[in-house]
Amino acid sequence: MIKATNLSVRLSGTQVLHGVSIEAAAGQLTAIVGPNGSGKTTSLKAIAGELPYDGTVSINGHNIATLKPWELALKRAVLPQSTVISFPFTVREIVRMGLSVGAKADAADTDRIARDALEAVDLSGFAGRFYQELSGGEQQRVQLARALCQIWEPVQHGESAFLLLDEPVSSLDIRHQLTIMRLAKNFCERGGGVIAIMHDLNLTAMFADRMIMMKAGRVHATGHPNEVMTNAVMEAVFGCAMRVNATPAGNVPFVLPHTAA
């Protein structure tokens, strides 16, 4: 379980988070949703431990401020929004970088993990390609494979590991959006936890177990997508009146931009 309590963050003099509290349980896909500039990425960065914050963040009961970088790396992996590199690494070399942290198994085993991770993001056959020559969506999937390698076993020594994903499907085509969301869901089903920043409300409704709706640096609403995705919340958070509907079979909420007033 990841527990962030009362997070406040100032970035170059401006307060961007005002006492945000976020919980993400193992076995669940927790989606953070909200308008641009509402503090989603800042929250995720604070939880990842990469920027200074007031408040506390703990993973499985360990305060992350007391953990060394390599200890943190075994408990959580992070997918940033986009990664630009200036050296000609191949896809294989990038994916294997994720391995070097928890490297414990023998060489053949780590090699298999890296290959399986690449296959899981549907990039088999891309190992020899240069990262810099891939499309944005392909690069994003390479980075996800790299992050997956880092915590390949969702449960290690009885502790759940967490994937922190910043807009994991933002530059993907619809088929790969589904591939990646299923992959994240699968990671939760095998005992891990996922926190994902999402923009696509309908994918969020389909896959999220819990939804955290942010607005202006605060948490506006929390709960199951069925509870959070309501006409009132949509209008209050995004400032446009839209009708939320539900699919007949699974009662999954969806919202069409066509309905915006």
Next chain:
Amino acid sequence: MPRSEMVAGDGRSQSFAARLKSDWHMGDRSRLAQLLILVLIVVAAAMFSTSIMTGAADASLGNVLRWLIGMEGAGQALSVRDRIIILDIRLPRAVLGLMVGASLAVSGAVMQGLFRNPLADPGLVGVSSGASLGAVLLIVLGSSFFGPLFTIFGFYALPIAAFIGGLITTLLLYKIATRSGQTSVATMLLAGIALGALAGAVTGVLIFMADDKQLRDLTFWGLGSLAGANWMKILSAGPIILVSLAVVPFLARGLNALTLGEAAAFHMGIPVQRLKNIAIVSVAASTGASVAVSGGIGFVGIVVPHVLRMLIGPDHRYLLPASALLGGTLLIFADMIARTIVPPAELPIGIITAFAGAPFFLWILLRGRSHMGL
């Protein structure tokens, strides 16, 4: 859900799976890199021996070896003059060339990894100028201001002064060019030019102030060549260079991760701040030591890592040792050209490396503009 289900398209045929396996190995350049390192070791040894045998006095490798193991046959004995030439002139010169070349190439590679950019080079961004300033400060103001330094550090004083000059420049450059984990290439190069010019100006003032004896010392020191190589210089700079060279392999994995950005490297478990501190100190130390014993020798630090990245890729675990070997080999080679091209005079080696390196650098710029964020 079993793992096979999370993989897209699991109904593929066996032959396709076999092809995937081979594709996977296409991205693997580690075997190639290991092979290249072996080749470079052989080439470096060959270049080293050739350099010892090359010169006006005739001393063949066979004779030298026989003399070294004490098995000289009749008529093969080395004259005293030849022994002195080999032991006190050519051997220290080759050793110094190997060390300085390795140090220049490795500090280039580490600095490029630190700044996440293939254009960063201690010579290019003012670190060498800062190191020179440190050395000149010591020579000119030495007796009056830094007397105690000489008594404490003896002949290590010059490399240490150059190291401090280089360290201050590198720290300033990093502070100026890097904001919240992002390094601006344009800022880095321009700030490097400014810092280099500033250091050069102060150096100019000091030379202006220098008396005749100091001027002679400065001229000797600033020739930018291996001509003054002797065992004393090797003893003074060698330990610093060797320690830096011994430390950097431990930075390799961290520098690889740093390619993806400081945040990503931290996510992967790298203690980023410590990595940067060690990298900055080791670059400044090896640049300072090199500058102290051989003056400014340009372009080795940028050309060598670049050529190697094209051959074996940017993985620092292989790039760093290969850079050391190729840098040492090339500098010994350049030095052989420098001392044989206009006999009996010698060209400063910096001229040779600039003639070869500057056009190459322009070619890198033209070829790789899109990849370097320019």
